[in-house]
Amino acid sequence: MRIIIVGFGNLGRGICRAFIGKADFFKKAYGLIPKVVAVADECGAAVDENGLDLPRLLKTAESHGTVAKYPGGRRGKLALDLIEEVSADLVFELTPTNIKTGEPGLTHIKRAMQSGKHVITSNKGPLVVAFKELDSMARKQGVEFRYSASVGGAVPVIGLAKKLLCGNEILEIRGVLNGTTNYILSRMSAEGVPQEMIIQEAQELGLAEKDPTLDIDGIDTACKITILANSVLGIDAKLSDVKVTGIRRVTPDATRLAQEAGQTIKLVGTARRDLLEVSPKLVPQGHPLAVSGTLNAVTFKLDLAGEISITGFGAGPKETSSSLLGDLIDVHRTLGG
Ligand SMILES: NC(=O)c1ccc[n+]([C@@H]2O[C@H](COP(=O)([O-])OP(=O)(O)OC[C@H]3O[C@@H](n4cnc5c(N)ncnc54)[C@H](OP(=O)(O)O)[C@@H]3O)[C@@H](O)[C@H]2O)c1
DSSP, rough: OEEEEESSSSSHHHHHHHHHTTTHHHHHHHHHOEEEEEEEEEEEEEETTTTTHHHHHHHHHHHSGGGGGSSSOEEEEOOOHHHHSSSOOOEEEEOOOOOOTTTHHHHHHHHHHHHEEEEEEEOOOHHHHHHHHHHHHHHTOOEEEEOOGTTTTOOHHHHHIITTTTTEEEEEEHHHHHHHHHHHHHHHHHOOOOHHHHHHHHHTSSSSSSSTTTHHHHHHHHHHHHHHHHHTSSOOOGGGSSSOOTOOOOOOOOHHHHTTTTTEEEEEEEEEEEEEEEEEEEEETSTTTTOOTTTTEEEEEEETTTTEEEEEEEOOOOHHHHHHHHHHHHHHHTTTT
């Protein structure tokens, strides 16, 4: 399968490492031979119609900070042109999330679909801004569109819901879907220290963004709830439909009192037909949603199966490549591979 990767940061590099390390496995288990023919970052692109040398590409990106320095690479070459010009089956869209405009990912995805290419993305921006439009564009163009990594990182929330639980009516989805806030709340609860101190330490450890507002104020979780509402519950929901309260008002005292009562405070996103919400909630200790550290967890309430919960790593290049590759193999199988 001929592949273009747009965005060569943590995830773009993570998936290339997986392509290198698991090439034999993909071939033997699925008859899948991924060939990366073009890669773009913000500075430029590297193209080889015969397949890029992935170890060399990774080395170039790591030492020069851009793929444009790959032999024959093109500084200033736009991802959009690449998507149109290079012959490929599938585009991985892995650029930064912009929840206001969805760009640059939104246009990348549309252009890929319009040129008959399948799309896999981890980028929440386009999904939050234009889920329905992209979903129907994919159908119209006859291309596959997957976005498992956009919610839950490595945790197969969307795949489980759409594939394995499809005999059920999904009554409710509740999830701890933001690793940064979960790390902060877990440490507040364990150590009784104020939020600001933990945020600063989390930033130093690279566990929180320089500007952690979207996490702390619950917006990141609300984006994931919007995506789940659209993709799993089939609701035409906008981000503004989600009632959002972040964790700023959670104090060390509140976490202590919760603990004394056998509970823990979690930032929980809820998606139901009659409610889209994100807010700090009391969760009984020992409940599947009472995960600590940067873990994510999701509980589905179903008409037949009752409750089913899953947990795992919500971020990280190696972990998230699990979902990106799952999508790739799923597309490969759907196409009859
Ligand atoms: N990291 C995770 O664990 C994780 C998990 C789930 C979902 N996600 C989502 O997945 C996406 C990628 O995450 P990441 O961690 O890999 O991000 P990242 O490390 O910031 O990498 C983003 C890449 O996109 C490139 N880029 C920016 N604007 C571009 C443009 N106009 N054209 C082409 N390339 C462009 C950047 O290029 P430069 O380096 O040249 O600026 C960089 O290579 C984000 O939307 C993120 O929210 C991430």
